[in-house]
Amino acid sequence: xxxxxxxxxxxxxxxxxxxxxxxxxxxxxxxxxxxxxxxxxxxxxxxxxxxxxxxxxxxxxxxxxxxxxxxxxxxxxxxxxxxxxxxxxxxxxxxxxxxxxxxxxxxxxxxxxxxxxxxxxxxxxxxxxxxxxxxxxxxxxxxxxxxxxxxxxxxxxxxxxxxxxxxxxxxxxxxxxxxxxxxxxxxxxxxxxxxxxxxxxxxxxxxxxxxxxxxxxxxxxxxxxxxxxxxxxxxxxxxxxxxxxxxxxxxxxxxxxxxxxxxxxxxxxxxxxxxxxxxxxxxxxxxxxxxxxxxxxxxxxxxxxxxxxxxxxxxxxxxxxxxxxxxxxxxxxxxxxxxxxxxxxxxxxxxxxxxxxxxxxxxxxxxxxxxxxxxxxxxxxxxxxxxxxxxxxxxxxxxxxxxxxxxxxxxxxx
Numbered sequence: 001x002x003x004x005x006x007x008x009x010x011x012x013x014x015x016x017x018x019x020x021x022x023x024x025x026x027x028x029x030x031x032x033x034x035x036x037x038x039x040x041x042x043x044x045x046x047x048x049x050x051x052x053x054x055x056x057x058x059x060x061x062x063x064x065x066x067x068x069x070x071x072x073x074x075x076x077x078x079x080x081x082x083x084x085x086x087x088x089x090x091x092x093x094x095x096x097x098x099x100x101x102x103x104x105x106x107x108x109x110x111x112x113x114x115x116x117x118x119x120x121x122x123x124x125x126x127x128x129x130x131x132x133x134x135x136x137x138x139x140x141x142x143x144x145x146x147x148x149x150x151x152x153x154x155x156x157x158x159x160x161x162x163x164x165x166x167x168x169x170x171x172x173x174x175x176x177x178x179x180x181x182x183x184x185x186x187x188x189x190x191x192x193x194x195x196x197x198x199x200x201x202x203x204x205x206x207x208x209x210x211x212x213x214x215x216x217x218x219x220x221x222x223x224x225x226x227x228x229x230x231x232x233x234x235x236x237x238x239x240x241x242x243x244x245x246x247x248x249x250x251x252x253x254x255x256x257x258x259x260x261x262x263x264x265x266x267x268x269x270x271x272x273x274x275x276x277x278x279x280x281x282x283x284x285x286x287x288x289x290x291x292x293x294x295x296x297x298x299x300x301x302x303x304x305x306x307x308x309x310x311x312x313x314x315x316x317x318x319x320x321x322x323x324x325x326x327x328x329x330x331x332x333x334x335x336x337x338x339x340x341x342x343x344x345x346x347x348x349x350x351x352x353x354x355x356x357x358x359x360x361x362x363x364x365x366x367x368x369x370x371x372x373x374x375x376x377x378x379x380x381x382x383x384x385x386x387x388x389x390x391x392x393x394x395x396x397x398x399x400x401x402x403x404x405x406x407x408x409x410x411x412x413x414x
Contacts, residue, residue, distance in 0.1 A: 003322060010321035010329040013312035017332020020309035024339045027202040031265065032346060036206045038163050038178060038264035045165035049078045050225070051144030052113075052161075053137030055120075055130050057085035059152035060094050062273070066152050067098035067115060075161035077113040078143035082152075085120045085133040091152070092117050116140070127241035130221070134246065135237035147231055149224045153273055154180060156223065160269040164225045167262050171210070174230035174259035175251070177220040178266030181348045183273040192281065193274075194349035195360040198340065199306075201265070203293070209263045217255035218263055221247030222272050230259050245291045267348050282367055290371040300372050307365045310336055311358035 001009075052070050056063050063082065070080050082095040099115025118140055123132040134149050141147065148161060164176045179201070182193040208216035219226075224247055231250075234257050240249035255261060275281035293299055313333035317326060341354035373379070 001319065006316075006319045006321045007325035009319065010313075010316040010325035013316035014325070014328030014330070014332035016309040017313040017329070017336055020306060021332065021335035021339050024198070024202055024336070028198065028339065028343055031201045031204060031206055036263075036265055038167060038266040039268045040157060040159040040163070042163045043166040043170070044074065044159065044162035045169050046075055046162050048146055048165050048169075049076045049144040050146045050148050050161055050165070051078055051141035051228075052080045052148045052150055053134060053141050054080065054082045054095070054150050054152055055085055055133035055137060056082055056087065056091050056095065056152040057129065057133070058087045058089050059091045060087070060089040063091055063152040064094045064098040065155050066150060067095050069155045069157075070150065071099070071113055071115070072158050073156065073161050074158050075165060076144075077161065079141055080113055080115045081137050081141040082115065082117045083120045083133045083137040083140075084117060085129055086122065092119070123241075131237045131241040131243065131246035131249075134221075135241060138231065138236055145228055147226050147228050149221065149226075151222045151272065154222050155183075155271050157269045160223070160266070161225065163266075163269060164223075164262075164264075167264060168225065168227070171262055172260055173210075173262040175219055175224065175226040175254050176262035176264065177218075177222070177224050177247075178264050178270045179220060180222055180270035180272040181267035183271040184349070185273070185276075188278050189273075189275065189281075190350055191353055191356055192360050192363060194344045194347055194353075195340065195357060196285075196364055197347055198343045199303075199364065201343075204263070206263055209261055212255075212258065212260050215255065217248070217251040217261060219247050219251035219254075219261060220263070223270055224250070226250075226254070230254060230257070233257060245288060248292065267346075282370070285364075285367045286371040286374060288371070289368045290375040293368065295372045295375045300369060303365055303368055307358075307361040310361045314358060 050073075054063065054066060054070070059066075067080060067082065070077060080099065082092075082099075084092040084095070095115070095117045099117070118137070120133040120136050123129045137149075138147055146165065148164075150156065160178065164178060167173065168176050179197075182189070182197060184190040184193055204218060205216055208214040209218050231254075234250070234253040237246055237250060240246050240253060243249040251261060275284055293303065309332075313329045313336075316329040317333065320326075321329065337354055337357065340357040341351040344351045344354055
């Protein structure tokens, strides 16, 4: 390639990198404002009672830690109901043992909450498994004024529920979720998941989610706190049991009914390890990303542009442009590297792996493209031994949109 062409490409790549980096910095800076963060030192609400529901399917090795953390909450946890959703492993036994074993007393000295392990009925022909398990757990758990739905792979800090309750009290919200820290053990988890979290944080408008006048709605099913009367008022998870993104569907229903939502960055209050194997990560994200980020050509193009703007400055530098063009390309690459490293640091991840952010972007783009392909072609979605037909409409279900609520029939059981 002639020198002039290499210089022009480098300048364009650098400009794209600078624009993308500035956009990411602005979005992450807005999401990271103090008003959107929640930590152990924030105000607590310990008078409101909470019933906790833990939907669990093949979560042996994880559910015990989740239950123990729930029993150590300083909030008024009245009961913990673990819903064994047809597990083929020792999930039920581990949950029962955690409920019976010694647990650190809550700072308030309250009596230990009762732990019950119940078996979920097999999901019906028009529902998704997790939503049905959550709905059943909410029917069983009747002691608390608030309901908390906590995934079995989540470990909450002792102050988590009381701080979420206080956030709802102070804002008048009927539901809230913390955005958890990603607990990682393998190099690929450490490479990919923090970058996925940054991409999610960039897309979310936390001010709009909290604004009752805005249609934007988002809650995280990893940990979701909701006032029982508001939950019952929209029909709860039973009313959205046909959705594979039941948390977004419930959030949209609560917002449409006039409820206020709170979504807080809370890496010090909640940690989650979603995927133990790379194959599980691919399948899990391929199941959800098209539902959450959208399956339209424009949605995919925006994510592709983000990944391309990340890698383009470094590719341009490899072509050895002239000094002025080289400086522009280097500036674009370094700005994005700085943003990614800073985001990882804030999220409690290793900032050194930000050096590999272009590779992480390209892998996540490939997973997202596969998710879009599956949805647009009607390829079935499989998760934990159950298979569901994908929606081919391509309708978008991000924060601010109404998720698809058509029934999805399980095709196979383990």
